[in-house]
Amino acid sequence: xxEALRGALAEEMERDANVIVIGEDIGRLxxxxxxxxxxxxxxxxxxxxxxxxAEGGIVGTAIGMAxxxxxxxxxxxxxxxxYPAFDQLVNEAAKMRYRSGAQFxxxxxxxAPAGGGIKGGHYHSQSPEAYFAHTPGLKVYYPASPNDxxxxxxxxIRDPDPVIFFEPKRVYRAVREPREDYEVRxxxxxxxxxxxISCISYGASIYECLEAAEAAARxxxxxxxxxxxxxxxxxxxxxxxxxxxxxxALIVHEAPLTGGYGGELVAGIxxxxxxxxxxxxxxxxxxxxxFPYALExxxxxSARRILLxxxxxxxxxxxxxxxxxxxDARDSRQGGLAAARTEDREPKNDSGVKKGDEDSxxxxxxxx
Amino acid sequence: MGGTIAxxxxxxxxxxxxxxxLLRIERRFVVxxxxxxxxxxxxxxxxxxxxxxxxxxxxxxGEEAAILGVAEALADTDFLVPCYxxxxxxxxxxxxxxxxxxxxxxxxxxxxxxxxxxxHFSSADHRCLSVSxxxxxxxxxxxxxxxxxxxxxxRIAVAVFFGDGATSSQGFHEGLTLAAALExxxxxxxxxxxxxxxxxxxxxxxxxxxxxxxxxxxxxAYRVDGDDVLAVHFRACKALAEARSARRPIFIELLTYxxxxxxxxxxxxxxxxxxxPRDPIQIFRDHLYTLEAFDExxxxxxxxxxxxxxxxxxxxxxxxxxxxxxxxVEGVYAKPTRTQLRQLEAIQAAREL
Numbered sequence: 116x117x118e119a120l121r122g123a124l125a126e127e128m129e130r131d132a133n134v135i136v137i138g139e140d141i142g143r144l145x146x147x148x149x150x151x152x153x154x155x156x157x158x159x160x161x162x163x164x165x166x167x168x169a170e171g172g173i174v175g176t177a178i179g180m181a182x183x184x185x186x187x188x189x190x191x192x193x194x195x196x197x198y199p200a201f202d203q204l205v206n207e208a209a210k211m212r213y214r215s216g217a218q219f220x221x222x223x224x225x226x227a228p229a230g231g232g233i234k235g236g237h238y239h240s241q242s243p244e245a246y247f248a249h250t251p252g253l254k255v256y257y258p259a260s261p262n263d264x265x266x267x268x269x270x271x272i273r274d275p276d277p278v279i280f281f282e283p284k285r286v287y288r289a290v291r292e293p294r295e296d297y298e299v300r301x302x303x304x305x306x307x308x309x310x311x312i313s314c315i316s317y318g319a320s321i322y323e324c325l326e327a328a329e330a331a332a333r334x335x336x337x338x339x340x341x342x343x344x345x346x347x348x349x350x351x352x353x354x355x356x357x358x359x360x361x362x363x364a365l366i367v368h369e370a371p372l373t374g375g376y377g378g379e380l381v382a383g384i385x386x387x388x389x390x391x392x393x394x395x396x397x398x399x400x401x402x403x404x405x406f407p408y409a410l411e412x413x414x415x416x417s418a419r420r421i422l423l424x425x426x427x428x429x430x431x432x433x434x435x436x437x438x439x440x441x442x443d444a445r446d447s448r449q450g451g452l453a454a455a456r457t458e459d460r461e462p463k464n465d466s467g468v469k470k471g472d473e474d475s476x477x478x479x480x481x482x483x
Numbered sequence: 484m485g486g487t488i489a490x491x492x493x494x495x496x497x498x499x500x501x502x503x504x505l506l507r508i509e510r511r512f513v514v515x516x517x518x519x520x521x522x523x524x525x526x527x528x529x530x531x532x533x534x535x536x537x538x539x540x541x542x543x544x545g546e547e548a549a550i551l552g553v554a555e556a557l558a559d560t561d562f563l564v565p566c567y568x569x570x571x572x573x574x575x576x577x578x579x580x581x582x583x584x585x586x587x588x589x590x591x592x593x594x595x596x597x598x599x600x601x602x603h604f605s606s607a608d609h610r611c612l613s614v615s616x617x618x619x620x621x622x623x624x625x626x627x628x629x630x631x632x633x634x635x636x637x638r639i640a641v642a643v644f645f646g647d648g649a650t651s652s653q654g655f656h657e658g659l660t661l662a663a664a665l666e667x668x669x670x671x672x673x674x675x676x677x678x679x680x681x682x683x684x685x686x687x688x689x690x691x692x693x694x695x696x697x698x699x700x701x702x703x704a705y706r707v708d709g710d711d712v713l714a715v716h717f718r719a720c721k722a723l724a725e726a727r728s729a730r731r732p733i734f735i736e737l738l739t740y741x742x743x744x745x746x747x748x749x750x751x752x753x754x755x756x757x758x759x760p761r762d763p764i765q766i767f768r769d770h771l772y773t774l775e776a777f778d779e780x781x782x783x784x785x786x787x788x789x790x791x792x793x794x795x796x797x798x799x800x801x802x803x804x805x806x807x808x809x810x811x812v813e814g815v816y817a818k819p820t821r822t823q824l825r826q827l828e829a830i831q832a833a834r835e836l
Contacts, residue, residue: 135634161634167664172623172657176665179627182612183562184635187627199653206617207624214615216596217814218607251815251823275817348820383822 117287119261119294120150120226123268124188128158131186134272137164137173138190138226147192148228148287174200174225178208181223186272194229194281195241208277209252224271228284229257230319230369231401231411240406242318242370247279248347248379254278254301255346259321261292263344266299283319290322303350305357309339312428313357315380316367317343320416324367327421336429338365346376351387358384362393363428367416372400394432399424485692490706490738493713498769504713505720506555508774514555514712515771516782518547518764520789521571524580525743527793528587532601532747536797537587539601543568545710545742548763549674550644551575552715553737556723557642562632563611564625564643566618567602568674572644576609584796590803596814597806602746619645619652622671626658629667633730640726641669642719648679650693659700659732668726670719671697671734674709676741681754697734709737710763713770739763808834 128134136151142165145152155163166173170191177187191197212220231240248255254276258264271278307328316324321342328338339357358364364384366377377398384396399421402414495501525542532540543550554572563572574580585592587601605613612624625643632639649655662669675693677684697704707718715737722733740760744751771777808831812823
């Protein structure tokens with residue numbers, strides 16, 4: 116992936132003299148991951164800027180550059196060090212076009228290696244995408260494969276909006292593939308088709324999902340793997356089509372569970388596709404703890420944890436009596452809380468569902 | 484360190500000139516009138532705020548010389564990167580005051596489309612960047628604009644304004660660090676008005692002067708009496724010219740005093756009681772009285788006419804329609820997202836209820 120990113124940067128710098136790169140140790144050293152290796156020699160120090168250690172200043176300066184005709188690509192050495200630039204990203208870059216009535220815009224890319232699994236501990240492993248996904252005005256890209264990274268970086272640099280571009284550093288050197296040119300255009304991609312479960316992920320976790328899907332297939336469960344690639348904007352269409360087909364959704368990400376982007380995905384999936392769901396959506400996420408050093412593989416969503424969730428999803432949806440929207444149908448037979456809720460809702464229900472009529476309830480759930 | 488840098492002055496006792504100014508005599512009258520107009524503008528807008536006609540105002544009473552001395556020195560091609568107290572500089576570049584009033588009301592005619600609270604102005608046509616409320620964040624933007632101008636081989640300077648309070652902010656320290664390292668044509672104008680809302684400058688910083696901070700970053704620094712408009716203009720002209728030709732940053736501390744409240748939301752009697760120093764408008768007027776061509780009456784008549792015009796502008800701004808409901812999602816991204824459009828539909832449905 117490192118070569119794919121470097122190629123994309125060089126290609127854009129070649130194509131457009133306004134594209135510049137700025138960051139810490141990106142020139143002489145070529146970046147701590149060598150993504151910008153060779154760019155200084157090729158494009159000179161005016162366009163490949165070794166910046167002092169000041170992430171807020173670097174991003175703020177890049178915003179100014181973007182407001183006067185340049186197309187800056189910032190490298191934040193590790194996503195864990197992006198926080199000093201948070202104010203500039205959230206309060207300045209994200210709001211610039213809106214607040215100025217489109218007089219100004221910030222066509223800027225902020226690249227940040229993210230994610231764990233490289234023995235990086237607290238400060239070289241984080242996945243902070245949710246902070247940025249929560250800010251209107253920022254786009255959030257998170258490629259998982261070299262060819263996607265290449266295509267998406269080209270598109271991000273040409274994009275008129277600021278893009279936070281997370282790179283799964285665990286994949287930097289681990290994954291290679293023959294170069295292929297195509298467009299991503301903020302669409303999710305189905306990496307593996309499947310009938311039973313829609314497994315939605317992004318970044319390095321995609322590979323654990325694929326591994327888990329292989330194992331599940333041996334047990335007769337076909338998992339559809341969706342790589343979001345772009346978190347903001349979100350390709351709801353691809354997501355919803357898959358979820359409506361399988362009726363089961365599993366979200367996987369490295370970032371901690373609480374407040375993670377998976378929560379937003381689950382909420383949106385439920386809001387838009389409630390009647391198609393056959394089981395509660397599930398999340399497999401990073402542990403709610405500062406990213407641990409010695410137990411990092413345990414903290415990350417492993418293929419095993421994903422497989423367990425896949426099996427639990429299948430078991431729950433198959434074992435359950437008709438799973439109503441208000442809980443288990445058994446409750447309604449016993450006239451419990453669920454029945455009461457069904458009654459409350461009845462006058463507005465246009466699907467013909469009657470109180471205690473499990474078959475009708477099931478019927479409503481089976482619409483596809 | 485900075486204490487050894489003399490405070491530059493041109494206007495002496497009784498309006499006498501200590502040294503020859505760069506501002507031509509006929510332009511002195513123009514700048515004086517702009518200072519008076521700004522004072523009247525702030526008075527009326529502050530009153531409109533008190534009457535509930537606009538939600539907020541932030542004036543520049545006492546700092547007109549510091550702001551307009553710089554504005555007068557700017558070339559049209561130079562960039563102005565404001566803090567938020569520099570509306571006078573924007574007006575001096577030709578931005579219509581009526582447009583500012585529209586922004587303060589937040590109507591459909593506002594160039595910002597009603598997105599920001601009053602005084603958060605911007606004008607690409609006048610090379611004036613967009614005001615935001617976080618302190619010091621605009622300083623690195625100025626560095627970036629300067630860098631872009633240098634890379635594109637434009638002979639322009641960038642003037643960035645901020646107050647004494649901002650010299651404690653991240654944007655200041657990181658911005659000056661980068662400005663020095665990248666050698667950009669940026670002039671940093673620090674309006675030291677003695678207060679960061681309520682905190683006196685002496686309690687913000689234990690260095691002898693604020694100039695010490697710039698010296699620490701290796702940026703040449705000057706101290707100017709910010710209430711002496713001729714001195715401000717003189718040093719601004721020199722610094723901007725040097726930035727344009729030598730392409731390097733310069734720091735100027737403008738020593739002034741915020742005579743009014745920080746904003747319409749502030750009550751300065753809670754934290755200060757000193758007698759304010761002499762008004763920069765009076766200081767300048769003393770000098771203009773020594774000039775034969777000074778027609779104070781004519782200027783007074785024009786200011787009174789402006790007073791009436793401004794009231795009419797307020798009435799027109801209030802009568803103008805609010806921004807369209809669709810504009811609530813427009814321009815967050817170049818193209819609205821599906822989620823935004825769904826949210827917009829929900830708002831529209833609720834309005835039609």
